[in-house]
Structure formats: C-alpha cells, structure tokens
Amino acid sequence: MAYIVPSSPETLADRELYTRSRLVEVACLDCLVRVKVRKNSDHHTSIQWNQEAGDCATFAELSRREGGRPVHQACPRLLASIEAAVREGVVPIGAGVDPIETSDG
Amino acid sequence: MTETRTLDTGSVPERFARGWHCLGLERDFTDGKPHAVQAFGGKLVVWADSQGELHVLDGYCRHMGGDLTQGTVKGDEVACPFHDWRWGGDGKCKAIPYARRVPLRARTHRYESVVRNGQLLIWHDPEGSEADLEALPPVLEGVGTDKYTEWTWNVIPVENAHCREIIDNVVDMAHFFYIHFAFPTNFRNVFEGDKATQFMESTGRPDMKAQGYGDEDLILKSEATYYGPSYMINWLDTDYKGFLTKVILINCHVPTGPNSFNLQYGLVVEKPEGVDEETADYIGRRYAEMFGEGFMQDVNIWLNKAPVQNPLLCEEDGPVYQLRRWYEQFYVDKADIEPEMVERFEFEVDTTKANENWRAEVAENLARKEAEDREAEKAKA
Missing domain, CATH: 3.90.380.10 (Naphthalene 1,2-dioxygenase Alpha Subunit; Chain A, domain 1)
Known part of the structure; x- marks a missing residue:
C-alpha cells in the first residue's frame, strides 16, 4: 500500500504536527458553521472544515448562482467571526507548530 | 541539542492516479493515422474513426503484441502492422482478414475518452471503474470561438x-x-x-x-x-x-x-x-x-x-x-x-x-x- 504515502513513523508524526496541532474551534457568528482554525500571525490563517462543520450559507448562495468558477474563496462572514475570536483571545496568534526551544533544553 | 534531520525519500509509487488525464489537443489526432502516447507505464494508441471521433486503446495488439501505433487506420478501426487484426474503439477485435472468425476473447483495454475544450481526456482507474463524468474539468465558455486565440500546445x-x-x-x-x-x-x-x-x-x-x-x-x-x-x-x-x-x-x-x-x-x-x-x-x-x-x-x-x-x-x-x-x-x-x-x-x-x-x-x-x-x-x- 506504500504509494506515495509517508513511510516512516517520524514522517507520520510530522504530518500530524502540521495538519492537526494547535487547531482551535471557531463557530461562524452568522450561520453557526464550526471550523478548526490556526493563526501563526495576523495575516496567516489556516481553516480546516470537516463533515460536522455544517453548511456555509454564503457558499450555498454562491453555488446557486449561474456561472462563476466552482471553487469558493474564504467566506467573508466566517473570516469576520475568526477575527472576532482572535480579539476575544479564543484563537491565539503566533508560534507555528514547531516545538519551542526551552532554556534548559 | 537538536538532532539533524534526514530526508525520508519514500518509496516509488506502485500505481498511477485515478482520474481524467489529458493526452493533448484533439486537432493533433485527427489526421487519419494512429498516434502513440506514453502513459501509465505503457503505450496507448489514439486514432480518429471515419466520423472523426477519437478512440484510445492500449498500444499493443492482444494477438502477438504488435505495436498498434505503427499500424494503420482502416475504416473505423486501427489495424495491427503485424497480422492486420482490426481493433474497434470499443476495444473489441472486429476482424482478422485471414481468419474464419474472431475469437470471443479478443478484447483489449480501452480508455473512456471525452473531448472537452478542444482537448482529449481519458479516464484512468487501476480499479477499472466507469468514467466519472462529474469529475471532468469545466467547459470553458468562449474557448474555440473567435473570442480566443487557438490553443498553443x-x-x-x-x-x-x-x-x-x-x-x-x-x-x-x-x-x-x-x-x-x-x-x-x-x-x-x-x-x-x-x-x-x-x-x-x-x-x-x-x-x-x-x-x-x-x-x-x-x-x-x-x-x-x-x-x-x-x-x-x-x-x-x-x-x-x-x-x-x-x-x-x-x-x-x-x-x-x-x-x-x-x-x-x-x-x-x-x-x-x-x-x-x-x-x-x-x-x-x-x-x-x-x-x-x-x-x-x-x-x-x-x-x-x-x-x-x-x-x-x-x-x-x-x-x-x-x-x-x-x-x-x-x-x-x-x-x-x-x-x-x-x-x-x-x-x-x-x-x-x-x-x-x-x-x-x-x-x-x-x-x-x-x-x-x-x-x-x-x-x-
């Protein structure tokens, strides 16, 4: 089964680190979609949706419209909700996923 | 101290991706000759039938392995240069000029194909599923009309x-x-x-x-x-x-x-x-x-x-x-x-x-x- 999937336990650990660590759940203030968010800095945002996230009202509206390209950029309402969560201190900013060096380390 | 990192170079994949693959522009396959396309570890043959419709088969004849891409198009079929077995776009052998009848098992691997936006796409799936038409790239409005230049390739x-x-x-x-x-x-x-x-x-x-x-x-x-x-x-x-x-x-x-x-x-x-x-x-x-x-x-x-x-x-x-x-x-x-x-x-x-x-x-x-x-x-x- 080893096609191009990670083959060593260390690589799997890296993958876990980069894809799953430090994610914080944020609910959209408009349509209650729930996503997992990480912010390494003010201008960086990582948003993971999953099957339990619910349906985004903005995307549903865009999909109903004729024409247009089939991929939707980030929903502005959700981004506003994430900004609000940052202001409230729910989503911490900074420090990516790398282990931080400690003074006694 | 932090350890130095080594590169996990992985292993070479044993299979090719499932999905639509583009083989080129339709116009490059419609000259009435069979064309060779390297793909998925082998060779495919592409040709246009008498109606101009493109077909894609595995490149090697199931009889004795002749290279169909070096054959000729006869009517709607591609004919093997080795013994003239005639293969149809549906993957079946239609005729063997020197034989009384065609063996029932004379079927070769065919790829389902679609021409979209002037390009030939074929479906590849190692599991052999039917082509997923939903997965095709979208039709590009206006491409192929005066609004746009011709494709470069x-x-x-x-x-x-x-x-x-x-x-x-x-x-x-x-x-x-x-x-x-x-x-x-x-x-x-x-x-x-x-x-x-x-x-x-x-x-x-x-x-x-x-x-x-x-x-x-x-x-x-x-x-x-x-x-x-x-x-x-x-x-x-x-x-x-x-x-x-x-x-x-x-x-x-x-x-x-x-x-x-x-x-x-x-x-x-x-x-x-x-x-x-x-x-x-x-x-x-x-x-x-x-x-x-x-x-x-x-x-x-x-x-x-x-x-x-x-x-x-x-x-x-x-x-x-x-x-x-x-x-x-x-x-x-x-x-x-x-x-x-x-x-x-x-x-x-x-x-x-x-x-x-x-x-x-x-x-x-x-x-x-x-x-x-x-x-x-x-x-x-």
Missing part, C-alpha cells in the same frame, strides 16, 4: 521525477520569487473534494526586468485549480499600465512511468479589443514562450532535487502536508478515501515578512547593478 518530458513535484507547486509561495522571479503579494489555497486551488496576486521583479520578467507595474492575478490529479486550469489576468490581458493556461501531465511524466501546457488568450488576429496570435505565442521558460525553471529543480516525504516547513510556507493529503485520494482505492483527504481546507500565507525582505533584496540588486553599470561606463570613457 507543448510537451516537456520529465524523465526522473514523480509528478507530485508539480502538484507541490500549488502551495509553494516562495518559489515564485526564487525560481520564477515574481513577487507574490497575496497567496491563498483552498482544497475541497477533488479540487485544489491556488489564488495568487503578484507583480514582476524590477531587478529582473532586463531578463523579461516585467517590473512592479506588471500586476498578475492568478487563479489555478486542479480538477483531479493531473489537470489544472489557470486563469491569469495581467494588468500592465492599464493594458489588460486574459490568459487561460492549461497545466497538465500524464505519468509515463513510476518516476517520470510528460508535462504538457497550452494556452489561449482572450483577443483584446481592437487587436487584429495576427497580433493576438503573437501575444499568445509570447505567453507560451514565457510559461515554457517558467516550466523549464521548475523542471531543472526537479531533475536535481531529492524526493522528500517529510518536508521541514517554516511559518511562511504553504500547506504542503494538507495538499499531499488531498493528493493521496487519487492513489488509494475509492473505498479507502478518508474524509480528511476531501474535506474543505483553506489557508492564507502571510507574505508580509517575505515582501519586506524581498524588497530589500531587490533594492540591493538594483543598487549593485547601477554601480556596475557606472563602472563599465567609466572604463569605456
């Missing part, structure tokens, strides 16, 4: 790299500065279902202007989506001092072996108002040359780099691991696709630090060049 064989190298570009913000001499100012990704998209805004690099990479007045807006594992549509809108150009670039590939692929690219340009046919075609050819250079810059990296399963990332890198998780869906059985491979994922790269440092680097390069030019002037005088 080029193929670059990449002999010693896995095609995932080109997929990785979807998330690679920084390489646009170092490899393609552009200045990405805005960079985002969205992966969802079988599509992976890159949204990028960039300008030219003023220190590379003499090499033809534009300057900061060249503003590019690019939206590029992979429809499945191998076929990308890139909508490129450029604005140079108010002169707008709309280009649609196709970047697609066919794996030819476990560690090789044919990279193909083609483009059309929306004919600008008041520009005659000849000039529009010229613009199209110039863009094709420019993107051709760009792809060669990538290829030179791929041919010399090591394969890496465990890239080490910094905070300003794009989501490589999430992209590869998305790409894996095409390499597992359909039943084994995990939800997280297809769930929506969005990422915005922070380009502020990069732009700060790159601006300084460009300014330094310009200052050095100016000093060099002054010296040269002095030496001449």
Whole structure:
C-alpha cells in the first residue's frame, strides 16, 4: 500500500504536527458553521472544515448562482467571526507548530 | 541539542492516479493515422474513426503484441502492422482478414475518452471503474470561438521525477520569487473534494526586468485549480499600465512511468479589443514562450532535487502536508478515501515578512547593478 504515502513513523508524526496541532474551534457568528482554525500571525490563517462543520450559507448562495468558477474563496462572514475570536483571545496568534526551544533544553 | 534531520525519500509509487488525464489537443489526432502516447507505464494508441471521433486503446495488439501505433487506420478501426487484426474503439477485435472468425476473447483495454475544450481526456482507474463524468474539468465558455486565440500546445518530458513535484507547486509561495522571479503579494489555497486551488496576486521583479520578467507595474492575478490529479486550469489576468490581458493556461501531465511524466501546457488568450488576429496570435505565442521558460525553471529543480516525504516547513510556507493529503485520494482505492483527504481546507500565507525582505533584496540588486553599470561606463570613457 506504500504509494506515495509517508513511510516512516517520524514522517507520520510530522504530518500530524502540521495538519492537526494547535487547531482551535471557531463557530461562524452568522450561520453557526464550526471550523478548526490556526493563526501563526495576523495575516496567516489556516481553516480546516470537516463533515460536522455544517453548511456555509454564503457558499450555498454562491453555488446557486449561474456561472462563476466552482471553487469558493474564504467566506467573508466566517473570516469576520475568526477575527472576532482572535480579539476575544479564543484563537491565539503566533508560534507555528514547531516545538519551542526551552532554556534548559 | 537538536538532532539533524534526514530526508525520508519514500518509496516509488506502485500505481498511477485515478482520474481524467489529458493526452493533448484533439486537432493533433485527427489526421487519419494512429498516434502513440506514453502513459501509465505503457503505450496507448489514439486514432480518429471515419466520423472523426477519437478512440484510445492500449498500444499493443492482444494477438502477438504488435505495436498498434505503427499500424494503420482502416475504416473505423486501427489495424495491427503485424497480422492486420482490426481493433474497434470499443476495444473489441472486429476482424482478422485471414481468419474464419474472431475469437470471443479478443478484447483489449480501452480508455473512456471525452473531448472537452478542444482537448482529449481519458479516464484512468487501476480499479477499472466507469468514467466519472462529474469529475471532468469545466467547459470553458468562449474557448474555440473567435473570442480566443487557438490553443498553443507543448510537451516537456520529465524523465526522473514523480509528478507530485508539480502538484507541490500549488502551495509553494516562495518559489515564485526564487525560481520564477515574481513577487507574490497575496497567496491563498483552498482544497475541497477533488479540487485544489491556488489564488495568487503578484507583480514582476524590477531587478529582473532586463531578463523579461516585467517590473512592479506588471500586476498578475492568478487563479489555478486542479480538477483531479493531473489537470489544472489557470486563469491569469495581467494588468500592465492599464493594458489588460486574459490568459487561460492549461497545466497538465500524464505519468509515463513510476518516476517520470510528460508535462504538457497550452494556452489561449482572450483577443483584446481592437487587436487584429495576427497580433493576438503573437501575444499568445509570447505567453507560451514565457510559461515554457517558467516550466523549464521548475523542471531543472526537479531533475536535481531529492524526493522528500517529510518536508521541514517554516511559518511562511504553504500547506504542503494538507495538499499531499488531498493528493493521496487519487492513489488509494475509492473505498479507502478518508474524509480528511476531501474535506474543505483553506489557508492564507502571510507574505508580509517575505515582501519586506524581498524588497530589500531587490533594492540591493538594483543598487549593485547601477554601480556596475557606472563602472563599465567609466572604463569605456
């Protein structure tokens, strides 16, 4: 089964680190979609949706419209909700996923 | 002390991706001859029947292994050069001129094909599923009419790299500065279902202007989506001092072996108002040359780099691991696709630090060049 999937336990650990660590759940203030968010800095945002996230009202509206390209950029309402969560201190900013060096380390 | 990292070079894949693969432009297959296309570790034969409809079969005759691509088209069938067995587009042997009847088992591997936007696409699935028409790239409105130039088409064989190298570009913000001499100012990704998209805004690099990479007045807006594992549509809108150009670039590939692929690219340009046919075609050819250079810059990296399963990332890198998780869906059985491979994922790269440092680097390069030019002037005088 080893096609191009990670083959060593260390690589799997890296993958876990980069894809799953430090994610914080944020609910959209408009349509209650729930996503997992990480912010390494003010201008960086990582948003993971999953099957339990619910349906985004903005995307549903865009999909109903004729024409247009089939991929939707980030929903502005959700981004506003994430900004609000940052202001409230729910989503911490900074420090990516790398282990931080400690003074006694 | 931190340990030094080693590269997990992984193992060569034992299968090829499930999905639609583009074999080239329809017009290049309609001359009444059989054509050879290297794909999926073997060779395919492509030909047009008497109605002009294209067919794709495995390239080797099931009788004694003759090379059908060296045969001839007879009526609607391709005839083997070895013993003249006639193969139909449905994969069945239709006639053996020297035999009383055709063996019942004379069936070969056929690929379901569709012509879309003037290009031939075939469905490949190691599990042998029926073609998924829903997964086809979209019809490009206006392409094939007077509104656009004709497709350009080029193929670059990449002999010693896995095609995932080109997929990785979807998330690679920084390489646009170092490899393609552009200045990405805005960079985002969205992966969802079988599509992976890159949204990028960039300008030219003023220190590379003499090499033809534009300057900061060249503003590019690019939206590029992979429809499945191998076929990308890139909508490129450029604005140079108010002169707008709309280009649609196709970047697609066919794996030819476990560690090789044919990279193909083609483009059309929306004919600008008041520009005659000849000039529009010229613009199209110039863009094709420019993107051709760009792809060669990538290829030179791929041919010399090591394969890496465990890239080490910094905070300003794009989501490589999430992209590869998305790409894996095409390499597992359909039943084994995990939800997280297809769930929506969005990422915005922070380009502020990069732009700060790159601006300084460009300014330094310009200052050095100016000093060099002054010296040269002095030496001449």
